[in-house]
Amino acid sequence: MRTERRNCKGFTTKDWESTYCGRTPRSKACYERAVSVFPGGDTRTVTYFPPYPLFMKEGTGCGITDVDGNAYLDLVNNYTSLIHGHARQEVVDAILDQAPKGLGFASPLELQVELARLLCLRIPSLKQVRFCNSGTEATLAAIRAAKAFTGRNKILKMEGGYHGSHDAAEISVAPSLDEAGLPEAPTPRVECAGLFRGILTDVLVAPFNHIDAVRRMITTYGDDLAAIIVEPILGAGGTIPAEPDFLKFLRIATADCGALLIFDEIISFRISFGGAQESYCVQPDLTTLGKIIGGGLPVGAFGGRADVMALFDPRRGQLSHSGTFNGNALTMAAGIATLQLLTRKEIARLNKLGNQLRDQLRKSFSDIGLPGQVTGSGSLAAWHFTDSVVMDYRGAAAANRSLHHPIHLSLLNKGMFTMPRGAICLSTAMGTEDVDLFAESFQESLKEVANLVETVSRV
Numbered sequence: 490m491r492t493e494r495r496n497c498k499g500f501t502t503k504d505w506e507s508t509y510c511g512r513t514p515r516s517k518a519c520y521e522r523a524v525s526v527f528p529g530g531d532t533r534t535v536t537y538f539p540p541y542p543l544f545m546k547e548g549t550g551c552g553i554t555d556v557d558g559n560a561y562l563d564l565v566n567n568y569t570s571l572i573h574g575h576a577r578q579e580v581v582d583a584i585l586d587q588a589p590k591g592l593g594f595a596s597p598l599e600l601q602v603e604l605a606r607l608l609c610l611r612i613p614s615l616k617q618v619r620f621c622n623s624g625t626e627a628t629l630a631a632i633r634a635a636k637a638f639t640g641r642n643k644i645l646k647m648e649g650g651y652h653g654s655h656d657a658a659e660i661s662v663a664p665s666l667d668e669a670g671l672p673e674a675p676t677p678r679v680e681c682a683g684l685f686r687g688i689l690t691d692v693l694v695a696p697f698n699h700i701d702a703v704r705r706m707i708t709t710y711g712d713d714l715a716a717i718i719v720e721p722i723l724g725a726g727g728t729i730p731a732e733p734d735f736l737k738f739l740r741i742a743t744a745d746c747g748a749l750l751i752f753d754e755i756i757s758f759r760i761s762f763g764g765a766q767e768s769y770c771v772q773p774d775l776t777t778l779g780k781i782i783g784g785g786l787p788v789g790a791f792g793g794r795a796d797v798m799a800l801f802d803p804r805r806g807q808l809s810h811s812g813t814f815n816g817n818a819l820t821m822a823a824g825i826a827t828l829q830l831l832t833r834k835e836i837a838r839l840n841k842l843g844n845q846l847r848d849q850l851r852k853s854f855s856d857i858g859l860p861g862q863v864t865g866s867g868s869l870a871a872w873h874f875t876d877s878v879v880m881d882y883r884g885a886a887a888a889n890r891s892l893h894h895p896i897h898l899s900l901l902n903k904g905m906f907t908m909p910r911g912a913i914c915l916s917t918a919m920g921t922e923d924v925d926l927f928a929e930s931f932q933e934s935l936k937e938v939a940n941l942v943e944t945v946s947r948v
Contacts, residue, residue: 551923564905904930
């Protein structure tokens, strides 16, 4: 490794980028055309990474192919939304069966009732549900319902928690540690420009997995607290599972102060037949869903207690919730087929693969001698370059994130498609051989990164 890779800000990745660019000239050309029609050549921020993102052509099962013909094992699955991988035949058949009958109607559909029934049967806390088109819409509606039901104005979220892109959600998702305040009492920080100026007064922030910190917030603001919203597995913040006692505390504390408890299960629903709330044996007042329940098509849902959901009853007119594509026919058909395939047995098999993979990744860190932690649950995993146990956003953010980019490029060059932030998810299209293949590739990439670290340390 050449020592000139080091600069005043950290590491450069010239060799990996050179290999990447040599393999993907058509993706580069597509990106250059995209710049003329998209700001920065991008219409979905999370899919961008330097020097330019891959442009995909097709996918089947757990494999995807880019426009240059390079094949990859897909460990992103459209950011956890494709639980059965790409083009699962039963899901495709359901879409093709419905498409000639109509794509959408200005009326209710039996398909909507069927998918809602399946969700309510799987999730005991879900007494009634409504469909929307994204996780962002789902969390927005759930928060609005909590505020309307309680008559209160503040919500509490966890630092590092991602709940979409509406104003109340865009607070302290990935704050700079220099500006985030004390670990036990985070300072709410806006995630982007353009939010309502008063939003910081009504969105409170607490550290994930810290009972005492949340208790103090409730003691101070409980009289005006409408809801606590939490991901049972902190997704974008590091794929960090909640401690069981933490969620149980939130359940008791919200009930005591008259606030609602909202579980954002848009990602975590995949880890158990009834979602993470089944695994943790904690029932929230409201649940938000998305990702896998649409079978790969745009979807969101929210639901929970009947008395709270009654606010949306059009016969009462308390809360209006409309949307041209809510519960559209194709999504409902794909979602029904997806859930019918996602049996307890299949979830258990997938979670076993996830357990095996996380163990293999941990062993790679240990064998190579790099500081590293592997977090996750079920079919979800993430890696962090740190010796410290990662229990919350601060733990993940304090890790050496400068190593994520080189290992991401290294894995891409080996045919492994992962999230740039150092996270993956599995699909039911995968088997032991796929997990083993990724683990081997990860170890090879980790060795390359270790060589880079050793080279820099000698400069």
